[in-house]
Amino acid sequence: MEALRSALPNAIFFTNQLDARLAHPDEWRWTRNLVVGSPFGFDLGKKYQDVPPFAESNQTAFYTATLLAAGNPLRQIS
Secondary structure, three states: OHHHHHHOOOOOEEEOOOEHHHHOHHHHHHHOOEEEOOOOOOOOOOOEOOOOOOOEHHHHHHHHHHHHHOOOOOOEOO
């Protein structure tokens, strides 16, 4: 992003990888006009027990898939 921003200052970029670094104020110069379409956020929300927040969406997805593959369904809080 940083390398492309000077060559394409008004471009709109798209990614499907949500990463905490994209939202850091030091990165805003490079990440403006960035559209993020990610199936997972940094966590699974407050309705699921014992699921820690992650630094990027792939970590959340891998954790969830591993739990489900191991036969440990996510427990929802009522």
